[in-house]
Each structure stands twice: as C-alpha cells, then as structure tokens.
Amino acid sequence: MPVMEPDLDRGTLKAWAQLIDGGAFSSLCWGERIAFDNPESLTLLGALAAWTDRVRLVTTVVVPQLHDPVLLAKQLATGDLLCGGRLTVGIGVGGRHEDYHAVGADPATQTMRQMAERVAVMKRVWAGENVTGATLPVGPPPVQAGGPQLVVGTIGPKTVRSAAAWAEGLAGITLDLDLDKESALFDVARQAWQEADKPAPHLATSFWFALGDGDEPRAQVHRHLRRYMNWIPAEVVDAMAPTTGWAGTDDELRTVLGRFAEIGADEVHLIPTSSDIDQVRRVAAIAEEF
Structure with missing residues (x-):
C-alpha cells in the first residue's frame, strides 16, 4: 500500500487494496509511522479487512513499544476477526526516536528484548489468559488459534536468532538488493528455527521500487x-538514493524477482514510491509468472 505517499484519500487506498486482492499477489502490506502524515496502521487494518477477501494482510511493521501491549493484542485480534484469519503481524523495534517521543514511549525500550516482552503479553491475551485481573479476559479471540502469524522485521543476524523463540518467519528489508547478504540472512534464519525445533521459517524481504x-x-x-x-x-x-531500492523496467523487475526466488525467498514485498495505481497493474502482470 502507498501509505507513505502524500495526498491519499479513501478512493486511492480502496482501489489499491482491491486491485492487489484481485491479482496474483500473495499479500498486501503497509507500514507504521507516528510522526508522519500516513494513515494510522491499525485503523487502516479494519478498512483493508473490509475491502479485501483473499490476500493475507501484513503489517510491515508494527512497533509494540509504541502501544500498550494488551490494547494492541485486542486491536490485532479484532483485525484478525474482521479479515477472517488472514492477518500476519510484522513486528519490529522501529528506526525513529521521534515516533517514540510522539506517543510518550521511552526510546530506551527500542530493543529486541523489550519487544519480545510485549509479544509475550500479547500471546497470553490471545491464548485467553486473564492478564489484567478484570472480570473477564480481554477479547475477542483471534480467528487464528494462538493469535495472528508473527514475523520479525529485521536485517541483522543477531536479531533474527533472537526472534526464533516467538516468530514464524522474517519480513525484512534490503536497501541495496544484495542477494548474497539476503541469502546468508535466510540461512541464519533456517538454522535458528531448526535449533529452536520449529518449522522452517517464512522468508520474506522487501525493497522500494x-x-x-x-x-x-x-x-x-x-x-x-x-x-x-x-x-x-x-x-x-x-x-x-542512487543505490537504495530498485528502479527499472518490467523485464528487469522480472529478472530481479527470479533471483530472489532462487535464494529461497517465499515472498518479496514491493514498497511503492508512488501512489500511481498503474505501478500495481504492471507488477500484477509480472507476479502472475511466479
């Protein structure tokens, strides 16, 4: 979704969502920022759940330290309910202190450990545990047993290893499309998940295009x-800017996606740099080949 582009309106967002849902894409993704003029991530989740029927909805990423974990668990469970169990929650620590300051969060909590602690609270909520001491546990229960699929948004081997305890895969980003580096990170994830005695991780990366x-x-x-x-x-x-993200023709993008497939990427999340919906139509034609 082109959520970081200027001058968005309901019609543009709905058109993008429905075109993605009706195409050959496997998922629809959008990111979170606070101190910016993008749509609020969890409010948008509700709209996207209503506007789509097929694709998985993937937050890339939500930063738990910017939210109360119990309320965030409730919001995400509601989103999972509204989309019929199609929600994947990409989680990361975020890269901007200004977002932390904007909501009164402590930048000192911008660590994988602090994030994992909040994930643990959310998982307890989704399991139906009464974590608040109220008369009833916090609901609604998510459609997906145990809660939405969780993937970690990271680019570092150390953080990938630490996420193996709670995540089901990666939703990373590559700035320079270094396939050797991405392949090595995928290998780190495969090994970490194996050592944690978990199924093979879902391997996704992303880049601006x-x-x-x-x-x-x-x-x-x-x-x-x-x-x-x-x-x-x-x-x-x-x-x-000259080496960040990807820019080129349809045929060149087809080649790049093929190379990511060769290193074992399950998904590539393409981050738009324009709200021009023709970009989606052109990528949709390429996606049909994969």
Whole structure:
C-alpha cells in the first residue's frame, strides 16, 4: 500500500487494496509511522479487512513499544476477526526516536528484548489468559488459534536468532538488493528455527521500487526517500538514493524477482514510491509468472 505517499484519500487506498486482492499477489502490506502524515496502521487494518477477501494482510511493521501491549493484542485480534484469519503481524523495534517521543514511549525500550516482552503479553491475551485481573479476559479471540502469524522485521543476524523463540518467519528489508547478504540472512534464519525445533521459517524481504524507462524511475525513488526519510539529513539521503531500492523496467523487475526466488525467498514485498495505481497493474502482470 502507498501509505507513505502524500495526498491519499479513501478512493486511492480502496482501489489499491482491491486491485492487489484481485491479482496474483500473495499479500498486501503497509507500514507504521507516528510522526508522519500516513494513515494510522491499525485503523487502516479494519478498512483493508473490509475491502479485501483473499490476500493475507501484513503489517510491515508494527512497533509494540509504541502501544500498550494488551490494547494492541485486542486491536490485532479484532483485525484478525474482521479479515477472517488472514492477518500476519510484522513486528519490529522501529528506526525513529521521534515516533517514540510522539506517543510518550521511552526510546530506551527500542530493543529486541523489550519487544519480545510485549509479544509475550500479547500471546497470553490471545491464548485467553486473564492478564489484567478484570472480570473477564480481554477479547475477542483471534480467528487464528494462538493469535495472528508473527514475523520479525529485521536485517541483522543477531536479531533474527533472537526472534526464533516467538516468530514464524522474517519480513525484512534490503536497501541495496544484495542477494548474497539476503541469502546468508535466510540461512541464519533456517538454522535458528531448526535449533529452536520449529518449522522452517517464512522468508520474506522487501525493497522500494519504481517501474519505468530512462531516468524517471530512479528519480521517483529519490523523491520518495527524500520525503520518507525526513529524519535523516537531506545530503545523506541524496548520497544513498542512487543505490537504495530498485528502479527499472518490467523485464528487469522480472529478472530481479527470479533471483530472489532462487535464494529461497517465499515472498518479496514491493514498497511503492508512488501512489500511481498503474505501478500495481504492471507488477500484477509480472507476479502472475511466479
């Protein structure tokens, strides 16, 4: 979903959701920020549950430290109910202190340990345990037994290993599309999940993309990064922009996706750098081949 693009409205968001749901895509994803003008993530979850029927809905990512864990568990269980058990919750620590400050959260909690502690509370809520001491436990129960599927949003081997205790897979990101690095991270995950005596992890990664000819796709990515990475000095973003994300033609994207398939990626989440729905139509035609 193009949630980090400017000037969004209901019609644009609904059109994107329905086109994705009706295409060859396996999931529909969107991210969370607080100190930004994007739609609020969990409110949007309710709308996406109503606008779609088939694809999995994937938060990439929700930051538990920005929420009360009991209320977040209730919100996500409600989302799972509304979408009929199609919810996958991508969870990460976030990369912006300003989001923590915006909701009065302590940036010192921006750690994998603090995140795992909140995940443990949510899992207890989803299991029906009365964690509040109230007359009744917090509900509703999620459609998926034990709660929505959980995947970790991370790019580091250490954090991948620590997430094996509670996650069912990865929802990472690659800035420079280094396939050797991604393949090595996938191997770390496979080994960590095996050592935790768990089924093989779901392996997903993501990258910013722009489709087109000539120099415009790269310029589109650059404009998006300038807007999205507004907490980073502009000159740093400008230095990153030529090699961050992916820009090119339909055939070139087809080739790139094939390479990710070769290293064992179960999914690639394409992060839009424009709200132009024609980008979705073009990717949909490519997705049909995988």
